[in-house]
Amino acid sequence: xxxxxxxxxxxxxxxxxxxxxxxxxxxxxxxxxxxxxxxxxxxxxxxxxxxxxxxxxxxxxxxxxxxxxxxxxxxxxxxxxxxxxxxxxxxxxxxxxxxxxxxxxxxxxxxxxxxxxxxxxxxxxxxxxxxxxxxxxxxxxxxxxxxxxxxxxxxxxxxxxxxxxxxxxxxxxxxxxxxxxxxxxxxxxxxxxxxxxxxxxxxxxxxxxxxxxxxxxxxxxxxxxxxxxxxxxxxxxxxxxxxxxxxxxxxxxxxxxxxxxxxxxxxxxxxxxxxxxxxxxxxxxxxxxxxxxxxxxxxxxxxxxxxxxxxxxxxxxxxxxxxxxxxxxxxxxxxxxxxxxxxxxxxxxxxxxxxxxxxxxxxxxxxxxxxxxxxxxxxxxxxxxxxxxxxxxxxxxxxxxxxxxxxxxxxxxxxxxxxxxxxxxxxxxxxxxxxxxxxxxxxxxxxxxxxxxxxxxxxxxxxxxxxxxx
Numbered sequence: 001x002x003x004x005x006x007x008x009x010x011x012x013x014x015x016x017x018x019x020x021x022x023x024x025x026x027x028x029x030x031x032x033x034x035x036x037x038x039x040x041x042x043x044x045x046x047x048x049x050x051x052x053x054x055x056x057x058x059x060x061x062x063x064x065x066x067x068x069x070x071x072x073x074x075x076x077x078x079x080x081x082x083x084x085x086x087x088x089x090x091x092x093x094x095x096x097x098x099x100x101x102x103x104x105x106x107x108x109x110x111x112x113x114x115x116x117x118x119x120x121x122x123x124x125x126x127x128x129x130x131x132x133x134x135x136x137x138x139x140x141x142x143x144x145x146x147x148x149x150x151x152x153x154x155x156x157x158x159x160x161x162x163x164x165x166x167x168x169x170x171x172x173x174x175x176x177x178x179x180x181x182x183x184x185x186x187x188x189x190x191x192x193x194x195x196x197x198x199x200x201x202x203x204x205x206x207x208x209x210x211x212x213x214x215x216x217x218x219x220x221x222x223x224x225x226x227x228x229x230x231x232x233x234x235x236x237x238x239x240x241x242x243x244x245x246x247x248x249x250x251x252x253x254x255x256x257x258x259x260x261x262x263x264x265x266x267x268x269x270x271x272x273x274x275x276x277x278x279x280x281x282x283x284x285x286x287x288x289x290x291x292x293x294x295x296x297x298x299x300x301x302x303x304x305x306x307x308x309x310x311x312x313x314x315x316x317x318x319x320x321x322x323x324x325x326x327x328x329x330x331x332x333x334x335x336x337x338x339x340x341x342x343x344x345x346x347x348x349x350x351x352x353x354x355x356x357x358x359x360x361x362x363x364x365x366x367x368x369x370x371x372x373x374x375x376x377x378x379x380x381x382x383x384x385x386x387x388x389x390x391x392x393x394x395x396x397x398x399x400x401x402x403x404x405x406x407x408x409x410x411x412x413x414x415x416x417x418x419x420x421x422x423x424x425x426x427x428x429x430x431x432x433x434x435x436x437x438x439x440x441x442x443x444x445x446x447x448x449x450x451x452x453x454x455x456x457x458x459x460x461x462x463x464x465x466x467x468x469x470x
Contacts, residue, residue: 051179059179060191062230062238063172066130067195069227070168072203073137076223077102077158079207080216087216088150101155105162107414113167114174114407122175122403123239125167131231133164138224141217169410174403177395183335185395186348186388190328193387197317197324204313275397277455279409281390284448285353286413288441289383291420292360296376299434304369312373319377324384327351331388342458345393349456352385353449357442364435389452396458420444 085095117125140157147153180188210218300312327348334344359379366372395402427436
């Protein structure tokens with residue numbers, strides 16, 4: 001027995017010596033490794049930097065506030081445009097130029113912002129853009145009052161707002177894909193996404209009161225200063241690397257050049273059907289959301305002239321908040337109970353694009369105001385299930401370049417949204433029926449949903465050995 005133990009000890013000692021020598025030899029090898037090993041190594045490291053539960057709650061709360069402030073700044077112009085038009089003698093066409101200038105800027109920075117976020121960190125891009133748009137919002141009244149070309153200056157500032165806010169959601173997707181575990185992404189993203197509804201409601205209520213009491217300038221001051229306060233709190237209390245939030249210009253220039261040349265991860269991922277499936281689905285979902293957002297107020301005003309505007313402008317967004325949270329919770333629960341991630345994503349998308357379209361079709365056939373509000377609320381509320389479907393699926397497929405892919409999808413969605421909004425107006429003008437508009441919404445959603453159901457996947461695809469720049 002003693003001899004046997006001794007032999008084992010000698011064998012163990014010899015094995016340890018061999019392992020030690022092998023370890024030394026490995027460290028003496030050149031730094032170059034096979035790309036797939038590098039990718040897997042980085043994937044393993046990524047798993048070690050997920051937020052803890054307390055960190056996740058704190059970041060989720062702060063990002064929810066950030067999204068709320070983003071929408072406060074975004075919707076303040078539609079709230080103030082009537083007053084400003086009267087003050088500066090703008091006609092409808094000129095007011096439309098000011099309102100639309102935001103979206104043209106919004107389309108231009110999605111891809112660049114997403115790719116930059118993947119390289120330097122989404123939190124840095126979020127704070128840089130927020131500090132810039134907060135400053136511009138706060139000083140806009142001063143700039144307008146000191147200039148004689150109010151229309152030109154206001155158009156330019158809104159265009160800048162679009163440029164700066166265009167990076168927000170791609171940066172958010174990049175950040176959450178690297179810091180939140182797969183089983184918690186849906187609820188986290190859905191919770192942060194409810195900031196858009198909160199922001200719309202807060203600015204709709206507080207902005208209207210400030211507009212009546214203190215004038216349009218006060219709305220800009222409030223939104224801008226609150227955004228800057230949020231940035232200060234994030235930098236002071238939340239960021240783990242104090243004093244390292246400055247982004248070298250060389251990183252920005254490299255990101256711009258890589259985006260323009262389509263090098264890096266997208267060069268490989270662009271050849272994969274699941275990537276294009278989620279991009280097409282996101283593009284269709286975003287465009288139909290813009291269509292409903294743009295035309296529902298006009299539908300209610302024309303179809304039910306005696307209806308109260310605050311009812312149909314508020315109730316659907318109130319409904320969207322709990323449905324978004326429930327969708328995220330349901331998706332994460334399904335995965336934690338053993339459901340495959342892709343099954344959960346597709347189920348959420350069936351509700352977000354499929355069932356919501358059925359309620360959208362019902363809006364056109366409504367016979368009463370209450371019925372129309374109920375259908376509109378259900379349609380907009382169920383569309384928030386997209387947060388737990390395609391929006392999170394982008395993070396499933398490529399956590400290392402989720403910002404870039406989300407930027408591509410969101411850019412396409414914004415551009416197609418402009419087309420669909422115009423086409424909806426054309427259909428109303430030629431058919432005289434609102435049913436055609438909601439048919440358009442259903443058809444576009446069906447296209448995106450079918451593509452995702454057929455080709456959608458949920459496993460990582462950014463570990464391809466041909467891709468070496470994670």
